[in-house]
Amino acid sequence: MKYKNISDKDLSMPGIGIVKSGESREMPQGFHNANFVLVEKEQSEEKGKVDIKINK
Amino acid sequence: MPYIADNSYLAIKPETTPGVAVIPTVFVPLVSESIKTVVNHSADRRMKGMDWKSDDLLRGNRTHEGDIVVLGDPDSLGHFLNMVMAKGITTGDAANGYTHPFTVGAPKTYTIEIKKGLYAQRYCGVLINDLKLAFADGQLEITASIMAQAQVSISSVGVALTGAGMTSLTLDDEYDISPNRGLVIGDVINVGGVDLTLTSVSTNGHDVGFTSTSVTASIGAPVYLKPQTVSLPSLQDPLYFGNSLVGIADTSANADTAAATRATATPIYDFVMSIKNNLYAANGSTRMDPVQILTRTKEAQIEVKQLFENVEQRQSWMDRVKQAITVIMLGKFIKADFSTQEKLTLKLNKVKLIDNDNAVNVGDHIVDDQKFEVLYDSGDAAAMTVSLVNRTAGTAY
Numbered sequence: 001m002k003y004k005n006i007s008d009k010d011l012s013m014p015g016i017g018i019v020k021s022g023e024s025r026e027m028p029q030g031f032h033n034a035n036f037v038l039v040e041k042e043q044s045e046e047k048g049k050v051d052i053k054i055n056k
Numbered sequence: 057m058p059y060i061a062d063n064s065y066l067a068i069k070p071e072t073t074p075g076v077a078v079i080p081t082v083f084v085p086l087v088s089e090s091i092k093t094v095v096n097h098s099a100d101r102r103m104k105g106m107d108w109k110s111d112d113l114l115r116g117n118r119t120h121e122g123d124i125v126v127l128g129d130p131d132s133l134g135h136f137l138n139m140v141m142a143k144g145i146t147t148g149d150a151a152n153g154y155t156h157p158f159t160v161g162a163p164k165t166y167t168i169e170i171k172k173g174l175y176a177q178r179y180c181g182v183l184i185n186d187l188k189l190a191f192a193d194g195q196l197e198i199t200a201s202i203m204a205q206a207q208v209s210i211s212s213v214g215v216a217l218t219g220a221g222m223t224s225l226t227l228d229d230e231y232d233i234s235p236n237r238g239l240v241i242g243d244v245i246n247v248g249g250v251d252l253t254l255t256s257v258s259t260n261g262h263d264v265g266f267t268s269t270s271v272t273a274s275i276g277a278p279v280y281l282k283p284q285t286v287s288l289p290s291l292q293d294p295l296y297f298g299n300s301l302v303g304i305a306d307t308s309a310n311a312d313t314a315a316a317t318r319a320t321a322t323p324i325y326d327f328v329m330s331i332k333n334n335l336y337a338a339n340g341s342t343r344m345d346p347v348q349i350l351t352r353t354k355e356a357q358i359e360v361k362q363l364f365e366n367v368e369q370r371q372s373w374m375d376r377v378k379q380a381i382t383v384i385m386l387g388k389f390i391k392a393d394f395s396t397q398e399k400l401t402l403k404l405n406k407v408k409l410i411d412n413d414n415a416v417n418v419g420d421h422i423v424d425d426q427k428f429e430v431l432y433d434s435g436d437a438a439a440m441t442v443s444l445v446n447r448t449a450g451t452a453y
Contacts, residue, residue, distance in 0.1 A: 027285075
């Protein structure tokens with residue numbers, strides 16, 4: 001899943017690297033940090049949603 | 057699975073409403089902590105025809121208190137000053153550095169969170185009772201003795217979750233009458249091995265909501281607050297004793313002048329300062345936790361060591377002579393042309409010596425081992441003020 005750094009600072013994250021303010025990046029499973037918001041779910045999940053719509 | 061403490065974190069954030077938790081977003085590298093919830097469980101001593109002390113425990117009034125130890129980098133330091141003093145209007149900008157003035161007054165409450173292996177331990181309504189600034193290995197170390205209004209960490213399922221389509225969880229009230237206090241929309245809790253992101257926290261005190269999820273958990277199953285992934289902004293060095301200047305004089309203005317240059321500053325060989333809020337955190341009706349935490353009379357003490365060179369300080373102690381102290385701790389330069397730099401200024405308008413010891417130990421120089429009480433100066437209309445220059449905008453505090 002892709003998350004965006006919504007803080008006004010570049011943030012260093014152990015095991016992930018430095019994520020600049022405003023930057024979106026794919027994060028590992030289980031990621032949870034209140035300086036970030038989810039901007040894009042995994043492609044497989046998105047595909048699943050599309051399939052359901054088609055079946056309807 | 058064992059958990060190593062080095063993976064822990066301290067995260068903090070000022071609260072908009074005192075005692076109402078927010079999700080902490082400022083991660084401060086932690087040296088150690090000893091905060092605990094004193095639950096005051098006590099043996100049920102009612103006589104029941106037994107020849108054994110008790111067959112159960114009863115709940116008691118709670119407190120949440122302990123120490124946090126962190127290094128005093130200028131950006132983190134601002135938050136700890138904000139928890140013990142009143143911040144005024146910040147001036148400056150990112151290029152030149154921000155200047156934050158602090159005066160004696162009402163501090164802000166914080167929500168703090170500490171990762172404890174699998175779960176996050178969160179306290180809300182946090183204030184500092186005693187802020188100690190000292191140097192360890194020449195690095196500024198902050199020891200904050202805190203008190204909190206409430207905690208959230210681990211709770212229990214109150215009503216079973218039965219599989220597909222679950223949208224809410226009722227927390228059990230065995231620990232607390234308001235078990236969802238301290239949880240915030242956006243938090244992630246784990247129940248039955250499933251992570252749930254909270255979309256609501258009910259005002260009924262025990263329900264939380266989340267998007268429709270398949271989760272199964274029986275009554276009494278553990279629920280825990282999931283720790284965050286650590287995120288750190290550019291971390292500055294702590295302020296160093298070696299880059300500190302101390303002015304000691306008869307008036308505050310003269311102490312400022314003395315502290316302004318290395319040539320006029322007084323060398324000292326030890327420094328400890330304690331700023332106390334003497335918090336009131338009584339239990340009462342409405343909550344099992346402290347109903348509210350209030351500041352009472354403020355006070356401060358400062359301890360320094362100077363080489364003994366004359367009898368002036370001993371005389372000042374015996375005659376209770378007024379002195380003033382200005383301490384300036386300098387950090388890294390902020391502006392590219394080296395015209396502004398990180399700076400903590402502690403201005404103590406009126407101090408008098410409580411102790412001035414001249415111990416004689418073989419092989420050692422004799423020192424003035426001093427402990428000052430920080431007093432209110434009627435002429436300056438202040439006891440102490442603090443100014444901090446750093447890279448953090450005032451809105452963060």
